[in-house]
Amino acid sequence: MKKSFILLFALGIIVSGSISAQDIGVPLRFDRYYDYDQLVEAIKALHREYPNLTSLDLVGYSDEKRAIYALTISNPNTGDHLSKPGVYVDGNIHGNEVQAGEVCLYLANRLLTSYGENDQITSLVDKNSFYIIPAVNVDGRYHFFKDANTSSSSRSIRRPKDDDKDGLFDEDPYDDLDGDGNICDMRKRDPNGTHRTDPFDSRLMVRVKPGEKGEWILLGREGIDNDGDGRINEDNEGYVDPNRNWGYNWKPNYIQRGAGYYPLSGTGLKAIANYLLERPNVIMVWAFHNAGGMFLRGPSTKAEGEFPSGDLKVYDYLGENSEMITPGYRYLLVWKDLYSTYGDFTGFTTNIIGSYGFVGELFQSQSETYALNKELKKPGERNRESGPDDTNHQRLKFNDHVAQGELYKSWTPFHHPLYGEIEIGGWTKMSSRLPHPFMLQDLVHRNASSVIFSAAQTPEIKMELMEKKKIGKDLYQIRIRLLNDNAIPTLTYQSLKNKSHRKDILKVSGASVDVVAGGELKDAHMNQAVYKEHKPQIQFIHMPGFGKVEYQFLIAGKGTIAVDYSSLKAKNQQLVIEL
Ligand SMILES: [Ca+2]
Ligand SMILES: [Ca+2]
Ligand SMILES: [Ca+2]
Ligand SMILES: [Ca+2]
Ligand SMILES: [Zn+2]
Incomplete structure (x- = not known):
């Protein structure tokens, strides 16, 4: 009796203390979205299940004091995580772009559950360190699920900002007038309105032609004038854009909207910047967003010029392969191809951390396909008369017959305190930028595959003794070859050009030897070496992608020598040679 009471009590604590924990087991499911608390549960579940391959770091806290977690995936038996090429992946820096978090969770889930079963993945987990932050804007993610939103709101850093400069902060947000959890649109019947009902679908409206009578006036997003200043919804949450607040090429608000008052003013962003600065081994960065189906590379502004040609080769190789991995996405x-951005995240990682980086814009609404009736044109073909393009018609059919009406709210009468009798309806918050959960698995797998492809291309250096020749009494000539079979060099050409990160070091040492000369062997057959003038035992080198370098040393003495290769972003190597 007593025992079972205690057991029940204990179970009660477990159940009430965790949110939907019964849903969250490993392997994780990807036929659903995880809200912030569930996402934290998911990342903790992965860590609990694979304690030997993961570590869970509390990176810091957000402006609303939510925890930002990073999961490191790295096999400690193949070296400390800092000794291996780092692949950093994050998502959901824009709070509404939630499937980016699912891509990160999926990547972690895939790497861990396939370790030891899939050869490619096993060797990657052994070779690389993956640093995964599924949700950067944790406050945004929390509020996107919990509050009423459009598909584009709850995007900002949760740092109050007085958008309309009236001395009040975030005082007039959207208002969920009908309490359905969505911020939709408002319209009102008006014989002098700007729009009439679309003849092909009565839910849509088309702009009237000159001289034509209207039926509707459009009143914008759901809401009221909370502060009575004569404007509706003019000061929503934020707006500091977390992807314009980084400490590289930051510009103030009058040049870059959403910049914030100073770089890294977002509390969580500052914590992530420090997290990255403590990981100089990061060579590859992926930051996932929505939408549009794009893999974006820098530079972020024209004024920065183009990347060095060596880097462009790397970007093209990875970008073009990613396009093929995710059909329909463009590199x-x-x-x-889009617009200039100042103070964005990948500008920071490229120039300060010294990494290659892509922004992955997940999802394209064209993937919501529905085979149209004959009278409707194909998606992308515009305009019968002055109607809206057929993308909307097709999306509505997709909503009706593939998503069973979950993405669009039909127009419903509502009494508005200012406008009187209106209707509320339109696309819901889970529409437009997010795939329906049934399509999520495909999206997360393909995009995680692009990350996996790039991780496989991080540098892997092989060092070999080409030749050891006695050329005099106690005088040896040795030739060392270093090879990198992967696409990514050991340092970006941008870092090399800007001298922002140290080159690799090749060092010859031995107890009873003297390195008389040493330098790059330009042509082994022609015996052309370019010797370094001072300290020939230490060479500063750069390993290209898909390439090799060769070095030659003249060494006086005998006994054992060590040749040490050390790199910021590739794994160190050592050769021991007997003279
Ligand atoms: Ca205000
Ligand atoms: Ca609503
Ligand atoms: Ca107002
Ligand atoms: Ca409002
Ligand atoms: Zn975004």
Whole structure:
């Protein structure tokens, strides 16, 4: 009696102390979205299940004091995590871009559950250190699920900002008037309105032509004038854009909207910046966002110029392969193909951390396909008369018959305190930028595969003795070859050009030897070596992708020598040679 009471009591604590913990077991599920608390549970579950391959770090806290976690995946038996090429992956820096978090969770889940079973993945987990932060903007993610939102709100850092400069902060947000958890649109019947009902789908509206009578006036997003200043929803949460607040090429608000008052003013961002600075081994960065189906590379502004050609080869190789891994996604240059951004995250990681980096813009609404009726044109083909393009018609059909109506709220009458009798309806918060959960598995797997592909291309240096020749009494000539079979060099050419990160070091040492000369062997057959003038026993080198370098040393003495290769971003190597 007493025992079972205690047991029940203990179970009660377990059940009430964790949120939906019964849902969250390893392997994780990807036919659903994880809210912030569930995401934390998921990452903890992975760590609990694979304590030997993971470590769970509390990176810091957000502006609203939520924990930001990072999961490190690295096999300690193959070396300390800092000794291996680091692959940093994050998501959800924009709070509403939630499937980016699922890509990160999926990557972690895939690497861990396939370790020891899949050869490619086993060798990656042995070779690399993965640093995964599934949700950067933890406050944004929390509020996106918990509060009423559009598909684009709850995006900002949760740092109050007075957008309309009236002395009040975030005082007039959207208002969920009908209490359905979505911020949709408002419309009102008006014979002099700007729009009439679309003849093909009565849920849509088309703009009236000159001289034509309207039926509707559009009143914007759901809401009221909370502060009575004559404007509706003019000061929503934030707006400090967490992807414009980083400490590289930051510009103030009048140049870059959302910049914040100073770089890294976001508490959580500052913590992540420090986390990265403590991991100089990071050579590859992926930051996932939505939407549009794009892999974006820098530079972020035209004024920064183009990357060195050596880096472009790397970006093209990874970007073009990623395009093939995720059909329909495009590999683009951000400032040229989209727009310039100042103070963005990958600008920081490229230039301060010295990494290659992509922004992955997940999901494209065109993937919500529905085979259209004959009278409707194909998606992308615009305009019968002056109607909206057919993408909306197709998306509505997809909503009706594939998502069973979950993505669109039909227009419903509502009495508005200011506008009187109106209707509320339109796309819901889980529409437009997020795949329906049934499509999530495909999205997370393909995008995680792009990360895995790039991780496989991080540098892996092999060092070999090419030749050892006695050329005099106690005088030896040795030739060392270093090979990198992967696409990514040991240091970006940008870092090399800016001298922002140290080169690799090749060092010859021995108790009873003297390195008389040493330098790069430009041509082994022609015996052309370029000797370094001072301290020939230490050479500063750079390992290209898909390439090799050769060095030659003249060594006086005898006994054992060690040749040590050390790198910031690739694994150190050593050769021991007997003279
Ligand atoms: Ca205000
Ligand atoms: Ca609503
Ligand atoms: Ca107002
Ligand atoms: Ca409002
Ligand atoms: Zn984004």
